Amino acid sequence: MPEVFIQLNDLPDEIFIYILKKLTNLQVLYSLLGVSKRLNRIVYGSIFxxxxxxLRSISNDSIYPLSNRILDRFCxxxxxxxxxxxxxxxxxxxSIERILRATNYPSLNALGLYNIRQEMNPPCFTDVILSNDTLRKQISFLVIQITDDEESINCSAHIFTKIxxxxxxxxxxxxxxxxxSQSLSFYISP
Known part of the structure; x- marks a missing residue:
């Protein structure tokens, strides 16, 4: 019986994309961008x-920043x-400020901001957004997760005013x- 040996490169794009979708977009972009022209074409697609x-998310709902090495490559x-x-x-x-300063984002219309704390006056309202009128007008979807401590829970009114x-x-x-704890969500229909 002849040996059948199929290389990853022999797979059709559809199957290759199916396999890559098992990874996070972060993993796909960090690991495969720049490897080959074919991979670049696939990885540059809107799917990824x-x-x-x-950010890093652990199974117990803990969120951590990316390592400096990964952030450097992305930024x-x-x-x-x-x-x-x-x-x-x-x-x-x-990493909010560093990532938002890395480039401009002409198609960005949604932000998810995690681990926001009161003592940070929250970073989502730092100079990078306040000074970028285009970015301020582009964002129509916003998700904010405040850290669970007494001081941060009491800052909701301040954050709403800023938002x-x-x-x-x-x-x-x-x-x-x-x-x-409880969450607040609203949607304004057109």
């Missing part, structure tokens, strides 16, 4: 570039190459004070 989660190489395709970014509080002042075209807001 529209919605990026640039210096990957994001500038795909910035025009990104529609949604999920970011951890420690409605900064994001002038906001249509959807989901504000979750923690994974355990």
């Amino acid at each position: 570039t529209n919605h990026l989660t640039l 210096l190489h990957i994001l500038p190459e795909i910035h025009h395709k990104i529609k949604w970014l999920n970011l951890e509080s420690c 409605f002042t900064v994001f002038t075209n906001l249509k959807y807001l989901n504000m979750n004070e923690s994974f355990i």
Whole structure:
């Protein structure tokens, strides 16, 4: 019986994409971008570039920032190459400013901001958004997860004031004070 040996490169794009969808978009972009022309064509597709989660999430609902090495590669190489395709970014509080300053995002209309704390005055309203009128007007979907501590839970009124002042075209807001406590969500229909 003859040996059948199929290389990964022999697979049709559809099967290859099916396999890659088992990974996160972060893993696909970080690991495969720049490997070959074929992989670049597949990885540059909207399946892997529209919605990026640039944070680490552990099974117990804990969220952590990416390592500096991974952030460096994304901010210096990957994001500038795909910035025009990104529609949604999920970011951890420690890296929000760095990622938003890495490039401009002309198609970005949604942000997920995680591990927001009161003492940060929250970073989603730092100079990078306040000084970028286009970004402020682009964001219509916003998800905010506040860390679960006494001080942060009491800052909701402050954060709401900032949100409605900064994001002038906001249509959807989901504000979750923690994974355990109550959440607030609203949607303004057109």
